[in-house]
Amino acid sequence: MSAAAATAAASYSLVRQPAMETGLLEVSMGPHHPSTHGVFRMDVRLDGETVVALKPVFGYLHRNHEKLAEGMSYLASMPFTDRLDYFNSMTNNWAYALAAEQLLPIEVPERAQYLRVIMAELTRLVNHTSLVGFFLNDLGALGTPLLYAFRERERILDLFEQASGARMMCNYFRFGGLRCDVPEGWLARARAVVDAFPRFLDEFEKLLCENEIVLARTQRVGVLSGAQAVNAGITGPMLRASGVNYDLRKVDRYGIYERFAFRVPLGSAGDCYDRFMIRLLEMRESLKILDAALRDIPTGPVMGNAPRVFKPAASETYGRVESPKGELGFYLIADGTTKPYRYRVRPPSFINLTVLEDLCVGHTIADAVVILGSVDIVLGEVDR
Amino acid sequence: MTEQINVVAQEVPGFTRAELEQAGVLLSSVEGLYNWARGGSVWPLTFGLACCAIEMIASATSRFDIARFGSEVFRPSPRQADLMIVSGTVTKKMAPQVVRIYNQMPEPKWVIAMGACAISGGPFKQGYNVLKGIDRYLPVDVYLPGCPPRPEAVLQALNYLQEKILNIRIEQDPAFTAGRRQYPVPRFTGTDLEPPYNPEVWRPPANPNTEPARPKKAATA
Amino acid sequence: MSTPAWHEPVLQQFPAVRWDGAARALIVPPELARAVAEWLTQPDHGAWDFCSNVTGVDYLPREVKEKSKRPDGTEEIVVRTEPGSLQVVYHLYSVAQRSGPLVLKQVVPRQAPAAVSLTPVWRSCELQEREVYDLFGVSFEGHPDLRRILMWDEFTGHPMRKDYAEPQDYEWEPTPHGDVLEKHRRGKVIIA
Numbered sequence: 008m009s010a011a012a013a014t015a016a017a018s019y020s021l022v023r024q025p026a027m028e029t030g031l032l033e034v035s036m037g038p039h040h041p042s043t044h045g046v047f048r049m050d051v052r053l054d055g056e057t058v059v060a061l062k063p064v065f066g067y068l069h070r071n072h073e074k075l076a077e078g079m080s081y082l083a084s085m086p087f088t089d090r091l092d093y094f095n096s097m098t099n100n101w102a103y104a105l106a107a108e109q110l111l112p113i114e115v116p117e118r119a120q121y122l123r124v125i126m127a128e129l130t131r132l133v134n135h136t137s138l139v140g141f142f143l144n145d146l147g148a149l150g151t152p153l154l155y156a157f158r159e160r161e162r163i164l165d166l167f168e169q170a171s172g173a174r175m176m177c178n179y180f181r182f183g184g185l186r187c188d189v190p191e192g193w194l195a196r197a198r199a200v201v202d203a204f205p206r207f208l209d210e211f212e213k214l215l216c217e218n219e220i221v222l223a224r225t226q227r228v229g230v231l232s233g234a235q236a237v238n239a240g241i242t243g244p245m246l247r248a249s250g251v252n253y254d255l256r257k258v259d260r261y262g263i264y265e266r267f268a269f270r271v272p273l274g275s276a277g278d279c280y281d282r283f284m285i286r287l288l289e290m291r292e293s294l295k296i297l298d299a300a301l302r303d304i305p306t307g308p309v310m311g312n313a314p315r316v317f318k319p320a321a322s323e324t325y326g327r328v329e330s331p332k333g334e335l336g337f338y339l340i341a342d343g344t345t346k347p348y349r350y351r352v353r354p355p356s357f358i359n360l361t362v363l364e365d366l367c368v369g370h371t372i373a374d375a376v377v378i379l380g381s382v383d384i385v386l387g388e389v390d391r
Numbered sequence: 392m393t394e395q396i397n398v399v400a401q402e403v404p405g406f407t408r409a410e411l412e413q414a415g416v417l418l419s420s421v422e423g424l425y426n427w428a429r430g431g432s433v434w435p436l437t438f439g440l441a442c443c444a445i446e447m448i449a450s451a452t453s454r455f456d457i458a459r460f461g462s463e464v465f466r467p468s469p470r471q472a473d474l475m476i477v478s479g480t481v482t483k484k485m486a487p488q489v490v491r492i493y494n495q496m497p498e499p500k501w502v503i504a505m506g507a508c509a510i511s512g513g514p515f516k517q518g519y520n521v522l523k524g525i526d527r528y529l530p531v532d533v534y535l536p537g538c539p540p541r542p543e544a545v546l547q548a549l550n551y552l553q554e555k556i557l558n559i560r561i562e563q564d565p566a567f568t569a570g571r572r573q574y575p576v577p578r579f580t581g582t583d584l585e586p587p588y589n590p591e592v593w594r595p596p597a598n599p600n601t602e603p604a605r606p607k608k609a610a611t612a
Numbered sequence: 613m614s615t616p617a618w619h620e621p622v623l624q625q626f627p628a629v630r631w632d633g634a635a636r637a638l639i640v641p642p643e644l645a646r647a648v649a650e651w652l653t654q655p656d657h658g659a660w661d662f663c664s665n666v667t668g669v670d671y672l673p674r675e676v677k678e679k680s681k682r683p684d685g686t687e688e689i690v691v692r693t694e695p696g697s698l699q700v701v702y703h704l705y706s707v708a709q710r711s712g713p714l715v716l717k718q719v720v721p722r723q724a725p726a727a728v729s730l731t732p733v734w735r736s737c738e739l740q741e742r743e744v745y746d747l748f749g750v751s752f753e754g755h756p757d758l759r760r761i762l763m764w765d766e767f768t769g770h771p772m773r774k775d776y777a778e779p780q781d782y783e784w785e786p787t788p789h790g791d792v793l794e795k796h797r798r799g800k801v802i803i804a
């Protein structure tokens with residue numbers, strides 16, 4: 008148990024009724040539980056409805072991604088990265104391609120750079136809309152917001168399918184570029200989707216942002232301070248909701264992000280509401296980037312001069328991108344063969360769970376569900 | 392089933408079945424009606440394991456709309472569910488829970504193994520923590536290949552299942568004859584699961600050099 | 613990629629710390645790790661407030677062939693065995709100064725590996741060090757909650773180590789190509 012949670016638990020005294028025995032209740036939520044977004048488990052200790060202690064239990068989806076990747080060639084791991092965070096295959100691909108391109112520098116052509124940005128930002132839209140849908144599901148708005156969100160998601164998945172051949176597992180990036188160019192007319196169709204998107208956001212925000220139940224259930228729930236967030240390695244929207252201005256698209260300026268004007272939304276309270284709003288605001292910024300990228304994209308090749316066999320010299324590298332969930336990093340050690348000696352994924356949603364206990368202690372168990380929802384986890388990435 | 396209906400139809404002298412239908416009289420056996428009804432209201436369990444679960448959710452949303460086939464009521468509790476869609480990678484750490492959930496479901500119950508992972512371990516087959524197919528522990532009714540299968544494929548799998556349900560002979564259905572099917576929950580050992588498979592539903596290949604592993608023929612088929 | 617010389621003040625302050633130029637990493641002796649980590653978080657020592665990534669790397673013992681000259685001028689090839697090691701790698705960034713990465717490594721022997729936990733300094737190490745403990749078998753002194761995290765509690769062995777071999781009763785089916793076929797030929801099959 009962490010220090011903060013320990014003090015909270017120690018200073019907590021059981022509500023005692025005279026002439027009635029009360030005790031703590033231990034509940035194991037998950038791995039099969041509709042609110043855990045997959046096969047995650049929380050062992051919760053409750054006093055009445057209040058959470059006194061909470062232990063996350065991992066590993067129910069540990070698929071040995073790292074071990075498998077160490078036994079295959081560099082490129083063969085690319086489709087496996089799709090299955091890490093299965094909402095965001097494009098950004099996963101990018102993070103891996105970025106790390107590999109640091110091992111063996113390959114010039115990425117202009118058009119590919121633009122398409123990478125377009126795909127990554129579309130992915131961000133997919134992730135954030137779905138997240139908002141699931142989050143409201145956790146709040147008790149069963150179904151309806153999720154149906155709205157998935158309706159929009161389908162439009163973007165159609166674009167992915169036209170470009171890469173697959174809806175979810177795109178496997179579209181290659182070291183030095185992209186697997187293939189987008190088909191004819193794709194940019195116009197993407198433009199139509201991007202142009203129609205703000206209408207959906209307006210509708211969504213009008214329905215949700217000032218909804219009384221949403222406000223009551225999320226404001227001042229699960230407050231995370233900025234200093235605590237940095238120390239606990241929290242990244243992505245969750246870090247920015249705590250008011251820390253750290254967006255890798257601005258800090259590292261990977262790809263061609265320095266060419267686009269966009270702002271980084273920051274929260275002030277660090278509660279569930281901020282975490283929820285940050286995602287809505289980030290979608291607006293993503294739309295700005297998409298707008299500019301679709302306008303400026305040049306023609307040309309999409310694949311750089313990559314060697315036929317990817318065989319970097321012995322070295323090691325760490326490459327990271329701002330995935331919709333946070334900092335997704337790949338740590339690769341090359342030993343001069345065609346297989347990585349060590350292949351490590353730094354999963355953002357796994358590390359974002361470090362503070363889960365601190366956030367939940369003192370709230371009711373229904374709030375624990377909301378807090379978990381606001382962290383935005385995907386089990387494929389948490390357990391790998 | 393059609394045969395039985397025809398037999399009934401012949402018992403109404405002077406009319407063919409088509410003529411009766413035109414007059415608004417539908418004929419069926421009890422079994423046919425019963426199977427038709429329960430095939431059209433299969434309630435799946437809200438049970439997502441990995442990537443495939445997202446496509447399962449997508450099949451329930453407005454575009455694909457599984458409600459057209461009567462299966463929109465996803466039940467979080469296994470006690471109220473008829474169908475378990477094993478959607479995603481079953482790890483060894485998760486396998487006992489999956490069996491346990493299956494045991495908790497009431498009869499009649501069906502299983503769809505969705506995705507390469509649930510069928511055989513899929514892309515992660517060689518992993519040290521990955522179960523090489525859920526059919527080692529549970530009787531699978533429909534295998535749905537794909538990685539992930541598209542939502543349309545989920546609907547098709549459901550259609551296949553409905554077809555299967557339509558052809559069930561009640562008197563031979565283990566759901567009615569054998570009581571609630573419960574299978575042993577595997578235990579964890581230092582390296583693996585014990586037992587590594589359920590001999591009631593799966594057998595390892597006699598000669599693995601020539602013969603692939605396969606599940607025992609399901610009794611209901 | 614050339615990184616600025618963030619490591620140099622550390623080397624001056626702690627003479628026992630080595631700089632591995634090939635890996636671009638600071639090799640910190642485990643007993644010093646806590647002190648170095650705490651020193652690094654200070655604002656005027658780089659403000660390394662964000663420990664992004666923690667992981668393990670397993671190096672097996674290997675044979676190295678070296679040429680050496682005999683006193684009479686002839687050459688001789690000497691084969692010596694380099695002992696294996698386990699490394700715990702930390703990637704540090706500074707959110708305050710937007711710099712990084714600075715790589716720290718604790719190198720521990722493969723037999724009874726014991727490193728020092730940096731969780732008290734950077735909370736982000738908590739789950740990741742547990743993962744290294746689970747998959748590599750490195751124990752961390754000072755970790756608040758060192759248990760297996762991904763594998764089940766009864767599990768023995770550390771699967772991410774390079775010499776981890778699946779047990780003989782490993783469920784396995786033939787797939788007719790490559791390594792798998794080879795394994796198959798060696799008769800590693802399920803006994804019915």
Ligand code: SF4
Nearest residue numbers: 442479506507508538
């Ligand atoms: S079959 Fe493919 S998509 Fe489905 S769970 Fe397995 S890896 Fe994921």
